Amino acid sequence: MREIVLGLIIVVAINLTRCDTCNDCEVLDFETNVEFFFLNGDSLKALSDSLEDNNDSISRLNDGIDTLTIRIADFEDSLSRVLDSIEAGAMDQDYQDIEASLVLLITSDSMLNATFNDNSDSLAAINSILRGLETQLKTGGVLLDTVENQTSGLFITSEDSMSQYDFPLEVSLDPLINVTTYRFHIDNEDFFITLGYDLFESVDVERNIALRAGNIDTLAHTFDSLDIDCANPDCFDNETTITCYY
């Protein structure tokens, strides 16, 4: 009997060193997020148009400056030859008149050239400001008064402007939920977007099980336009960015 008792002690000791079963398992904190940017498309287009117009003007001014510079060089060349002739003894009145005309042309072209340069510089400075405004519009905060996940029925309200938002997709295998519709209230206007996706399970290095979304795509929206940028062709959650122009 000693042997049995010894065996039982060993088994009890092994069992006591083991953890209790998982009665209240850890819950994984994870969401199948998509990153959203919201941009005022009208303002951006007006800025973009102005920048384009200014660039055209600068280009034309630079062409004019180049032409004037060549012309001034030619006039100065001619003037140099006329002055050489006068110095060599040409006392004809015509040489004097040509000299005066050339000096006048060089002076007026130089003034015009300086004006073109000033205008070009001014337009470049304006473009710099416009580009700054463009950057500010793209990266600056947008206030989303209300964000409603119409698939889950949950919503949040906000008083803070942000430049970028992460919103989760509603996911479920049973029953299958692989479509999510969001309503965004921006500048007293409602915008809607419906996203479709495929679901798959994944296990991370710590053996947590997650339900993930892939092949994320837009099924419908009421924005002026959208850009979807995926880090890889499968458009996974947390790697997909949607830029909404309103």
Add this chain to the structure above:
Amino acid sequence: MSQSDTTEVEPLPKKFLQPFVYVDYGKLLTVWTDFETKYEAGFGLLFFEHFELTGEWGRGELEPPGAYPNSDYKSTGNYFRVGFGHIWKFDLKNNIGLGARYGISNFEDQLTYRIEGSSGLSSPVIESLTREDLSARWWEIAIITDTKISLNKENPESKLNNLFRVGAQIRYRVLIDYDKLSPIDAYSIPGYGRTIDKSIPAFNLYIKVYPF
């Protein structure tokens, strides 16, 4: 010269066949634990008191903690082992042996995992899945020890003293293959252990009965 007072004793002939059954009493203790319930028993034929053939059956309901941190996990199934071994008599009471076993497990597993977000915009996720008709195969090398239990100490020749043996087996299991599942793999195989261990030691305690 005086007559010798010693007589030579003829050694008893070895028995051709001794059937036996045994039960793993260590596993019976798991009935009272929360994380697993196991039963295991076997039968065998001992030839010439040295060579044994064995067959073992077991059932396991395993709920290993931490299999998947955000999920319950339960693996349930039956397993069978067949094997052979060689037994040496260490002394009059104790045996030691070496054997090999081939194991097959048929099982199913169940998971329920939980995910929650902090945005306030998504519903909690609770998903359950069951995978049935899973199987696994493995080899084992077993070191076998057992000792005779003398229940009738007053009469050493009593048949009762040859009826029971108690012992242990120290096993080393090597997984041959199993139904690998992706991405959520089976975690525990009844009769073998964790799938992340491609080889694993094990320990059994048993009481063996020789009815004849």
